[in-house]
Amino acid sequence: MIAFVSFPVPSVNTEAYAVARHHLDVEEDALMDLDDEVEASGSNLKLTCPGESLTSAQAFMRGHGTYVDNEEVISSLAGTVERVNKLVTVKAIRTRYNPEVGDLVVGRITEVQPRRWKVDANSRQDAVLMLSSVNLPGGVQRRKLESDELQMRNFFEEGDLLVAEVQAFFSDGAMSLHTRSLKYGKLRNGQLVTIPPILVRRLKSHFISLPCGVDLILGLNGYIWVSKHVKESEQEGEEGFDAEAVYSNRNDEIDSATRIAISRVTNIIRVLAAHFVPLTDVLLLESYEWAIEQEGEPMDLLHDDVGEALVHAITRG
Incomplete structure (x- = not known):
């Protein structure tokens, strides 16, 4: 006879998680750090390499060419960092052309x-x-x-x-x-x-x-x-x-x-x-x-x- 045992779901403090996820101080600091790095690199392009930390995962969403580790957005390839609002992506230096209509x-x-x-x-x-x-x-x-x-x-x-x-x-x-x-x-x-x-x-x-x-x-x-x-x-x-x-x-x-x-x-x-x-x-x-x-x-x-x-x-x- 097979018996099914249900395990209790661990409790999560959703209010504390939301505060940590959207804390204004963390968000503004991360925005300023990322913008400063891009401006300092010249030509509005910031070069990055695999494994380099880009910004806080609490303030940004990860896009293509990135992953999250220890609450940080990490680059997964060598390329240039681009930010659209709160979405951070990395475009590879050596890649095929991605066409758009009108190009x-x-x-x-x-x-x-x-x-x-x-x-x-x-x-x-x-x-x-x-x-x-x-x-x-x-x-x-x-x-x-x-x-x-x-x-x-x-x-x-x-x-x-x-x-x-x-x-x-x-x-x-x-x-x-x-x-x-x-x-x-x-x-x-x-x-x-x-x-x-x-x-x-x-x-x-x-x-x-x-x-x-x-x-x-x-x-x-x-x-x-x-x-x-x-x-x-x-x-x-x-x-x-x-x-x-x-x-x-x-x-x-x-x-x-x-x-x-x-x-x-x-x-x-x-x-x-x-x-x-x-x-x-x-x-x-x-x-x-x-x-x-x-x-x-x-x-x-x-x-x-x-x-x-x-x-x-x-x-x-």
């Missing part, structure tokens, strides 16, 4: 499939660019015909670089891209730089023109395109655009001064990324002006002492 991304065509292209966008899986989501010759919105599908490699083929916008997500989580604006599309006349996506800040515009005749496209996925400047008049006119120019695989003539400027900007981005400095338009312009004042070659920026001097010069304020 600007730079990608590389990896495969041409029926009525779609697969695009490497530094995410967990390849993105998809549908044939119906690109501009076709003539500049008018129309149904894509079988003849358009047969000419897909005339628009994009394996290895081509492009800039696009995240339009939606498929059921399996893959992002759907579109290039329906002439400011999007195939990339030419430049160089690709790859940095951790966490270092690309969300700006009002991710198309940046520097006075040295260099254009930058800061992809939120960590792919940055540095190219020669394109005049605005060449980008205008949605109707009747020149398809051969838009989808051409040939680079334009680039003079030596512009090539040097592109190399200098590229090396500046590499130096800032190596020192974990987030990129903004103002910071890039200050960095370029500092590099010009040094009157050195673009390759000199990759020397350790010069790179450290650059970072110190632009972050000391």
